[in-house]
């Protein structure tokens with residue numbers, strides 16, 4: 001990174017004098033500049049949703065320090081502030097809250113992933129760590145994103161804190177993705193093991209996060225508004241970092257401060273759909289039957305303010321501004337990219353050609369068939385809010401390089417036993433797509449990165465590719481298709497050009513799904 005930054009000024013000068021360079025050298029310089037800019041844009045995505053800046057944006061104290069403002073609401077502070085939190089990004093969020101409000105804080109409990117404090121210390125991210133004599137108690141648990149005994153202990157401590165609150169108290173709840181596994185409190189007689197097993201089975205059979213969390217809510221004391229209910233009559237303010245498409249507060253971490261709108265019939269429908277109804281443990285049947293006849297109905301959450309403080313949308317909006325500052329015409333495609341990575345990669349491959357043809361007149365007319373295919377693929381993927389024709393028209397008007405931004409979470413069907421992640425697999429598929437046909441006089445770079453800095457079980461956040469990937473890989477004796485067949489994208493990128501196309505950030509302390517960047521620059 002430092003080396004790349006060091007050479008950047010010379011490369012920029014080189015690009016402005018292409019006639020003095022041989023074509024291959026100019027192309028190499030151009031690639032390096034594009035790669036450096038893509039990296040900067042990814043950093044701005046992650047930077048926009050760092051816990052400190054997010055909390056500072058969401059919370060403000062009046063000059064006397066006695067009134068906490070959140071959105072258009074004010075809360076009196078008088079030694080009455082409590083804090084709980086659960087999720088992968090909650091350690092940094094709690095550290096930022098402690099920095100802002102520490103002297104008002106009476107007590108706190110957070111549930112965060114196993115090993116996160118050591119990882120943050122190791123990475124030198126001291127702003128993500130609590131103060132030495134913090135009033136916030138930290139529990140680490142939920143190894144491999146599954147509820148375990150440690151997370152159960154944390155959930156019980158959180159419930160105990162909430163149970164003890166009075167009408168004079170204010171409870172700040174910090175929530176981020178991974179919160180469901182970090183807050184398991186099964187309703188008896190359901191056991192932790194039974195809940196674990198059901199979660200695993202549903203996930204393995206392809207249940208969506210909406211479906212999975214509907215079941216989790218029905219079997220939990222704290223999810224689906226249970227935590228808010230426990231904290232009543234205290235006021236509750238939940239600050240939520242979204243890791244779900246569309247930012248649905250009732251789904252993120254299974255909505256512990258949001259009344260659940262689902263009923264038992266919804267649960268039975270889901271369990272039926274995945275063939276799990278017949279084999280349900282007796283305890284689960286008991287809890288569902290009890291909920292069906294519960295005269296109290298769903299939890300009420302009138303004393304709660306739920307606020308989304310960070311999301312994929314916010315993060316990409318910052319990258320869009322940054323791209324414009326770098327001289328790109330930048331357009332947001334969608335923050336709801338979903339579907340199988342292979343299809344999503346075909347979409348980006350076709351989009352590169354079609355947008356390239358609009359951008360570079362010498363390619364015009366070559367893509368009518370591809371444009372039709374692109375529309376077909378988009379209809380199949382059903383990406384909410386993606387205005388393809390409008391974006392392409394805007395690209396056609398662009399004077400200069402174009403940056404297309406998107407976010408979301410495609411899915412990988414694991415077939416092989418290789419090492420990889422969603423983002424590296426997507427990038428490699430896009431590289432293969434770009435290599436299918438020559439692109440004409442246009443440089444194309446595609447980058448895909450997970451905003452938490454960890455793509456699948458690898459230490460990379462993602463990867464970037466250019467249109468020359470297939471031919472350059474062949475020169476090194478590497479065939480992307482055979483790595484893809486084994487879901488082995490990480491091994492490919494480690495070998496290809498000595499790992500130069502891998503995106504490394506380390507754990508970022510935040511998590512708003514994935515970011516995709518497509519840079520197009522006429523040569």
Ligand SMILES: Nc1ncnc2c1ncn2[C@@H]1O[C@H](COP(=O)(O)OP(=O)(O)OP(=O)(O)O)[C@@H](O)[C@H]1O
Nearest residue numbers: 177412418419420421422425452454455456457487
């Ligand atoms: N070899 C592999 N190749 C491609 N993808 C893989 C591979 N192994 C695991 N994955 C994918 O990685 C994902 C799990 O990784 P990770 O732990 O980063 O979860 P996540 O969904 O990104 O979590 P979060 O929502 O917190 O970001 C799954 O989508 C899984 O299919």
Ligand SMILES: O=C(O)[C@H](O)CO
Nearest residue numbers: 177178179180252253
């Ligand atoms: O914890 C969860 O439920 C998922 O990460 C979605 O928020």
